Amino acid sequence: MKxxxxxxxILNVFFWLFVAGIAxxxxxxxxxxxDLPDYKKLATYAPPVATRLYASDGSLLIEYAEERRVFIxxxxxxxQLVNAFIxxxxxxxxxxxxxxxxxxxxxxxxxxxxxxxYNTTLSGASTITQQVxxxxxxxxxxxxxxxxxEAILALRLERSFSKQHILTLYMNQIFLGARAYGVGxxxxxxxxxxVSELSLAECAFLxxxxxxxxxxxxxxxxxxxxxxxxxxxxxxxxxxxDAAAAEELNINSGFTAQMEDDFQYFAEDVRxxxxxxxxxxxxxxxxxxxxxxxxxxxxRAASAALNKELDAYNAGRSDKLQGAIIAMNPxxxxxxxxxxxxxxxxxxxxxxxxxxxxxxSTIKPFVYLSALERGFSPQTMIxxxxxxxxxxxxxxxxxxxxxxxxxxxxxxxxxxxxxxxVPTVRLVEKIGTRDAIEVAQRFGVYAPDMKDMNLSMALGxxxxxxxxxxxxxxxxxxxxHLIRPKLxxxxxxxxxxxxGGEKTEIIEWSDDLMPPELVAESEPLSDPQSLYQMVSIxxxxxERGTGxxxxxxGHTIAGKTGTTNDVKDVWxxxxxxxxxxxxxxxxDTPKSLGRGAGSHMAARVxxxxxxxxxxxxxxxxxxxxxxxxFMRVNRRSGASATAxxxxxxxxxxxxxxxxxxxxxxxxxxxxxxxxxxxx
Numbered sequence: 001m002k003x004x005x006x007x008x009x010i011l012n013v014f015f016w017l018f019v020a021g022i023a024x025x026x027x028x029x030x031x032x033x034x035d036l037p038d039y040k041k042l043a044t045y046a047p048p049v050a051t052r053l054y055a056s057d058g059s060l061l062i063e064y065a066e067e068r069r070v071f072i073x074x075x076x077x078x079x080q081l082v083n084a085f086i087x088x089x090x091x092x093x094x095x096x097x098x099x100x101x102x103x104x105x106x107x108x109x110x111x112x113x114x115x116x117x118y119n120t121t122l123s124g125a126s127t128i129t130q131q132v133x134x135x136x137x138x139x140x141x142x143x144x145x146x147x148x149x150e151a152i153l154a155l156r157l158e159r160s161f162s163k164q165h166i167l168t169l170y171m172n173q174i175f176l177g178a179r180a181y182g183v184g185x186x187x188x189x190x191x192x193x194x195v196s197e198l199s200l201a202e203c204a205f206l207x208x209x210x211x212x213x214x215x216x217x218x219x220x221x222x223x224x225x226x227x228x229x230x231x232x233x234x235x236x237x238x239x240x241x242d243a244a245a246a247e248e249l250n251i252n253s254g255f256t257a258q259m260e261d262d263f264q265y266f267a268e269d270v271r272x273x274x275x276x277x278x279x280x281x282x283x284x285x286x287x288x289x290x291x292x293x294x295x296x297x298x299x300r301a302a303s304a305a306l307n308k309e310l311d312a313y314n315a316g317r318s319d320k321l322q323g324a325i326i327a328m329n330p331x332x333x334x335x336x337x338x339x340x341x342x343x344x345x346x347x348x349x350x351x352x353x354x355x356x357x358x359x360x361s362t363i364k365p366f367v368y369l370s371a372l373e374r375g376f377s378p379q380t381m382i383x384x385x386x387x388x389x390x391x392x393x394x395x396x397x398x399x400x401x402x403x404x405x406x407x408x409x410x411x412x413x414x415x416x417x418x419x420x421x422v423p424t425v426r427l428v429e430k431i432g433t434r435d436a437i438e439v440a441q442r443f444g445v446y447a448p449d450m451k452d453m454n455l456s457m458a459l460g461x462x463x464x465x466x467x468x469x470x471x472x473x474x475x476x477x478x479x480x481h482l483i484r485p486k487l488x489x490x491x492x493x494x495x496x497x498x499x500g501g502e503k504t505e506i507i508e509w510s511d512d513l514m515p516p517e518l519v520a521e522s523e524p525l526s527d528p529q530s531l532y533q534m535v536s537i538x539x540x541x542x543e544r545g546t547g548x549x550x551x552x553x554g555h556t557i558a559g560k561t562g563t564t565n566d567v568k569d570v571w572x573x574x575x576x577x578x579x580x581x582x583x584x585x586x587x588d589t590p591k592s593l594g595r596g597a598g599s600h601m602a603a604r605v606x607x608x609x610x611x612x613x614x615x616x617x618x619x620x621x622x623x624x625x626x627x628x629x630f631m632r633v634n635r636r637s638g639a640s641a642t643a644x645x646x647x648x649x650x651x652x653x654x655x656x657x658x659x660x661x662x663x664x665x666x667x668x669x670x671x672x673x674x675x676x677x678x679x
Contacts, residue, residue, distance in 0.1 A: 040160065042136065047071060047172055047182070049287030049494055053267055055294045056336075056489070062267050066284045070184030071494075072195055074168040080200055080235070081183060082167065084207035087229035090128040094163060098129045098154035129154040131210075132169050176206060177213030190251050200227075200236065201244040205251075220249055262303040264344030266294050266335070269353060270487045278491075278499075287494035293334040293486055298613050302327060302337035302581075305608035309585070309601055310342050313593075322588055324351035324466050325605060327581040327613070330474035333483035337581075337609070349588070353467045357586060359445070360460040360599075361419045362469060362562030362571045365476070365534055366440040367458055368416050368424075370431050372530040373439075377658040378413040378537055379638030382423040399425045411638040411661075413537050413652070417545030419561060421459065428458045437462075442525050443472035444482050460562060466571075470582035473573045476535050477558075477580070477622065480524030528625035529655045535622050536653050542574065544635075544648070549603035550574050552610045555619050559606065561599035566592045572602035577620040579613055581606055629654045637664040 050065035074082075086093050092100045126134070133153035157166060176186040186206050187195045198206070201223060208222035215222075227241040236244075270292060274283050282288070306325045314320045320342065327337040340350030349355070371380070384407045387399050399422050406422065415423040428436045436458040440446040446462050467485060474483055491499050524531075538558035541547045546561045550572055559574020569586040570593065583602040586593070593601075632641035635648040643663035652660070 042132075042157070042161065042169060043165075045165075045169055045172075046494070048285035050185075051283055051286065051288040051290065053270060053290045053292060055263075055292060055296050055299075057296060058291075059296060061263050061292070061294070064271065064284050067181045068179045068185045068189065069172065069181040070188060071172055071287070072168075072182065072184040074164045076196070077167075077171065077183070078195060078198060078203065080230075081195060081198060081203040081206065082171075083233070083235040084203040084226055084230060085128070085167075085171065087233045087235055088204075088207040088226045089131070089210060091229075091233055093128050093167075096127060096129075098127065098156075098158035099151050100127050126150070127154060128170050129157050129166055132166055132173070133157060135173050136169070174210055175213055176209040192252055199244065199247065200240060201247040201249065204230065204244060205249060216251070219251065223249060260300075261344055262299050262339065263294065263296075264348075265340035265350050265352065266292070266299065266338040266487070268344070268348060269338065269350060273487060288499075289492040291489045291491070293336060293489055294338070295336040298327060298337040298609075299339075301612035302609050303339045305605045305612075306339050306583070307342060308608060309605045313585075313597070313601065319587065321585060321593065322347075322351055323583065323585040323602075323605070324355070325581060325583045325609065326352040326467055326470055327579060327609065328470060328474070328485060329578060330478045330483070330575060330580040331578065333471075333474070333486045334489070335485050335487055336579075347588075351466070351584060351588075352582075353465055355584070355588075356463040356465055357569045357584065357590070358461050358463055358564040359469060359571060360562035360564040360569065362560050362573055363440055363445070363458065363460040363462070364416055364419065364424055365538060365560055366443060366445065366472065367428060367431075367436045368412060368537070369476075369526060369530060369534050370436050370439045371412065371427055372533050373526060374431060376412055377654060378533050378652055379411045379633060379661055381409040381638060381661065382412055382415055382427055384408060384410050384415070384420055384423045387422060387425060411635070413540060413638075414635060416537050416560075417541040419541075419546045424459065425455065428455060433458055439526075440472065442482075443475050445469055445472040460564065466582045466584045469571070469573055470580055473560075473575060473582070474580050475525050476531055476538070477575050477577065479528065480526045480531050482525055529627060532622070532625050532628060533653055533655070538574075539622070540650065546599070547572065547574065547603055549600045550606045550610075552576075552607055552614060555610070555614050555617075556621050557610065558622070559603075561603060563599045567594070567597050568592055570597065570599040570602045572599055572606045574603075574606050574610070576610065576614060576617075577622055579610070581609055581613075583609075624653070627656055629656070629658075631660055633660045637661060639663045 047069055048065070048067050049069050049071055050063040052063045053061040055061055090096075090100070092102060096102075130150050130153075133150050137153060138150055161169075172182040172184070174183075175181055176183070178186075178189045180186040180189040183195055183206055186209070187193055187198055187202075190205070191198065191202055204226040205219060205223040207226045208219075212218070212222070224245045227236070227245055230236045231238050231241045270290070271283070274290070302325045306323055310321055310323055322341050324341065325337065325339050326335065328335045338350075338352050340352045340354070341347050372378070384401070386406060401420050401422050407420075410420065410423055412423075412427070415427075433455055434453045437446065437450070437453055440462070441448050441450065445464050445468055446457075450457075450462070452462075471483060471485060475481060493499050535558050538547075538560055539556065541561070542550050542557045542559050547559050550557060550559050555576055557574055557576055559572060562571035562573075563569070568590045569584065571582070571584055573582040574580070583605045585602050585605075630651050630653055632649050633639060633652045634641060634644040634646070635650045637644045637647075638652075638661035640660040640663075641649045643660070654660075
């Protein structure tokens with residue numbers, strides 16, 4: 001009887017302890033469980049994932065991310081990687097309901113013995129499920145209330161989701177050092193390989209990281225501890241663990257996809273545009289696939305051509321000359337190469353798109369196009385003679401040619417091919433300053449709201465960017481369409497859906513993955529015959545004028561040089577039928593480039609680049625519009641070759657109603673020789 005009484009007392013004590021425990025648990029749930037976060041959203045877990053920027057050939061350029069993460073589905077995780085994390089973090093994961101009572105008792109015992117002086121390891125009792133609850137919803141503060149909330153959330157997660165889903169959440173969210181979140185990113189960061197290729201030793205190393213993600217000094221020791229735990233849990237044999245423990249741990253020092261310096265200016269322009277159009281959250285955290293327009297071999301050729309010229313000039317100089325080059329398809333606006341300076345690491349300022357500089361004689365084609373639109377022919381004569389008493393802004397001004405000489409009457413073509421200033425001034429006087437500048441505005445070179453319409457603006461004192469200048473020249477060869485430069489072909493979200501923003505110009509590609517054809521967004525900027533005459537003149541500027549340094553053997557090239565006062569900025573913009581490129585050279589704080597410098601330097605950069613770009617292309621002459629008549633004329637007089645056969649004879653393109661000039665009066669000094677102007 002006495003034994004039964006004692007047993008009854010013990011059972012009553014345990015019963016009331018159980019009731020008290022249940023009541024306490026219910027009270028805690030009532031107190032802490034009502035205002036917990038909505039854990040059910042984890043059913044459709046879509047973690048922040050890095051956005052990747054790809055070149056046109058599919059090669060990776062760079063990734064953008066606030067947290068480096070590569071999402072890995074549970075089905076794609078190697079079993080030994082999963083087992084490594086189970087052994088290291090939560091040996092009872094597959095059986096506990098979210099909290100591990102056995103683990104709590106073990107942790108209390110171990111920690112108590114350590115406090116009494118026994119050589120045991122401090123241990124915690126947080127399950128993987130509890131870590132998921134903390135990482136997604138709670139802070140890391142060490143308080144009783146946080147641990148209670150964590151436990152309640154863990155119990156609810158286990159009731160709502162499968163163990164596999166909870167592991168997927170954990171192994172994609174856990175911080176593993178080196179800015180890597182999740183096992184997918186960590187595998188790339190530490191070993192430069194996907195999780196499917198990880199060795200046992202590497203799996204064990206990753207599983208050791210949650211306790212001390214940035215402690216590299218004890219990497220081998222911690223990895224070997226995980227291997228011992230895997231043996232204890234029966235996940236691997238002792239033999240396999242010993243072999244893995246003997247394996248050298250070749251850890252990258254914070255591996256990341258390193259983009260070549262050549263591509264940095266382009267990638268930064270893409271980043272700025274997308275930040276503006278789709279926002280930071282989408283760009284950095286939504287795992288976008290961004291297919292850009294850049295062509296790697298052309299980008300490398302552009303950077304090499306630019307730096308070759310800059311290095312030659314800068315040798316022995318402390319103040320370094322800078323420059324830029326940009327190349328695009330003139331029909332679609334797709335930018336295939338862009339370099340905004342000598343090195344992005346030295347300066348991130350993009351001189352192709354951000355630097356506003358005076359453009360010198362590269363403005364002249366727009367001025368001369370204004371004349372062609374008004375019925376002037378390429379052989380219309382313009383007087384190249386001294387101008388005395390010219391006033392602008394109440395100041396006397398005497399325009400001069402670069403060679404300080406005057407040639408008398410010269411054809412419009414010859415004046416532009418050799419970039420003579422004085423005939424250009426007289427041409428502007430004939431057509432009107434406002435009308436001359438308006439063409440540059442119409443073609444996107446000058447701002448449409450520009451108010452200062454003086455003569456110097458018509459001669460190139462206005463400021464613009466290399467990109468805008470290249471866009472303007474593109475209209476000469478693309479049928480007169482004002483295109484907008486395109487850096488991105490298309491963007492896919494993490495689910496493969498094509499998305500876009502206002503400034504990314506997302507358009508559908510054809511099934512053969514060829515670039516889309518340009519869809520005209522407006523009426524042509526000029527008539528096709530005037531445009532062709534301008535292209536023909538610019539072709540002459542390369543073949544026999546100031547742009548000779550830009551010639552590309554075996555290819556039809558057109559273009560124009562440009563130099564500002566005191567040779568502070570030098571330019572060349574040129575094109576073949578399907579590719580246009582512009583080059584700018586100058587100091588960031590404008591100053592003279594000195595004796596011997598000039599736009600021939602920019603033309604050389606262009607030629608070096610285009611020689612590579614067109615190496616495997618067939619020559620394609622510029623398309624001729626209907627209604628043009630071609631006649632052989634004397635380059636110096638504009639008369640027909642029959643009437644004036646001496647000197648240089650060229651093929652001229654005339655509109656209906658236009659014809660060669662009358663035969664000139666012969667003089668003994670007329671040799672047909674011409675000296676170039678400003679270039």
